[in-house]
Amino acid sequence: MFRIGVNMAQKWALRKNQSTALIVVLLMFLSGCVSSNNSGSSSDDELLVPQWEIGDWWMYTFTTPEFGDVTTRLVVTETDAEENTSYMLGITNQLEAHRHALLNFNPFLGRITHSNLSVYENGIPQPVFSFPLVEGKIWSFDLFGYTNWNSQVLMINDGIAYMTANHDEGGLIEYSFDTNIGFISKLVWMETEDLTKLEMMFSGQNDEDYAGDAYFVRAYDLRNEVYQGNDGEVYDSIFLNNGHPSDGDFDHLYIYLDVEITSSASSHGTFTIKDHTGISPKVEAWNSGTSEKGSISVIPSQAGEYSLTVTCTGADSMIHVIVVGGLETVWEF
Missing domain, CATH: 2.60.120.1540 (Jelly Rolls)
Structure with a gap:
């Protein structure tokens, strides 16, 4: 009886210790004391700059007054441009590459910096985004031939940052960055209330390892x-x-x-x-x-x-x- 009693006590104590240890681990996890594989990734409070690889692609529909609707892919073609500081993005529609060369309506073609996904305007990186993205953050950039757009993060929800940029002469840009796809999900540039110069809408398709040709002029x-x-x-x-x-x-x-x-x-x-x-x-x-x-x-x-x-x-x-x-x-x- 004694030996059995000792074994039962030992088992009870072991279960008690295991339960206590489990509670401590849960409390540590909930308080953020336990690190995870997602350490350093974006959260709903702060969206961080993504990292791209050659062959990553996104499908967009571009709408302009000159050419109507065109659906095509943007593709990461290089990751070591500008002395290994920038990506190169090409487009899978050659005619669209020619149109951009003439009208410069797609700011996300060509060089884009690693550190901030800044686009190049007249040879100078412009922070259309300002990572990390947090609600209320404000900054400025040059784009579409206008200087000092005033931009702000209005809201972050479900991994998407919603932003606007205003310019006295250039009008209004409404755009969003989606951390789930690692790129822009929407951009609408309204030069006036009656004139929308560009709509860029993510089609819902993106992937890795693009196969085919891509172009840039x-x-x-x-x-x-x-x-x-x-x-x-x-x-x-x-x-x-x-x-x-x-x-x-x-x-x-x-x-x-x-x-x-x-x-x-x-x-x-x-x-x-x-x-x-x-x-x-x-x-x-x-x-x-x-x-x-x-x-x-x-x-x-x-x-x-x-x-x-x-x-x-x-x-x-x-x-x-x-x-x-x-x-x-x-x-x-």
């Missing part, structure tokens, strides 16, 4: 002119193609044309670009009533002088011409 502005209707005057202008200031000769020249010719019988428009050898790789003519929205052409680049000749008749006729030089990169995965 590093562009340099050469010409941007709007020609209004007149009485038949011919506009002649000249520009120099000396290549990219830091990266040498261009691969191509990219031309954007936005044309509206009024329907009066005498209205018409013409466009010619000519290189220094006298070759005209792009010639256009438009009759009355023509509407051509956002056409894009790619022509060979020749170093030296170029001339533009434009005619535009009709009181409300308009021809918008943009010419950029570009260095085009293609990644194959």
Whole structure:
């Protein structure tokens, strides 16, 4: 009986000690004393900068006044850009890469810094985000050709930070960062109440190990002119193609044309670009009533002088011409 009693007491004491130890561990866990594999990861109070790998991709729908809706992927193509301080993001639609080169409407193409996912504007990283993201945080950045956007984190909920940025002339940007996908989930730029310049919406699809091609054009502005209707005057202008200031000769020249010719019988428009050898790789003519929205052409680049000749008749006729030089990169995965 005694031996059995001792064994029972020992078992009871052991169970008591185990229960006490379990309670202590639970209390330590609840108080944050026990570390976990998620140490250093984002929480609902603070979202940290993600880390990307080559081949990570996200599907987005981009909506602009010029081109409507386009759905395509953004892909991490490099992780060691700018002396191993930045990623490179390409896009899987080559035409969209050309459009961005001309209109610069997608800030999340090209170089993005490791430390803050800052985008490059005129060669300078701009903190569209300011990690760690916490509610109430305020900062400023330059974007879309406007300086000193005033940004703020309005709220963090379920791993998503909701932000706005305001500018007296640039309007309003509403955007969000989702830690569950490690990137932006929504961006809407409203230049005025009546004009939404860009909508960028995550489609719900993202993954690793992208297979296919991705594109990016590093562009340099050469010409941007709007020609209004007149009485038949011919506009002649000249520009120099000396290549990219830091990266040498261009691969191509990219031309954007936005044309509206009024329907009066005498209205018409013409466009010619000519290189220094006298070759005209792009010639256009438009009759009355023509509407051509956002056409894009790619022509060979020749170093030296170029001339533009434009005619535009009709009181409300308009021809918008943009010419950029570009260095085009293609990644194959």
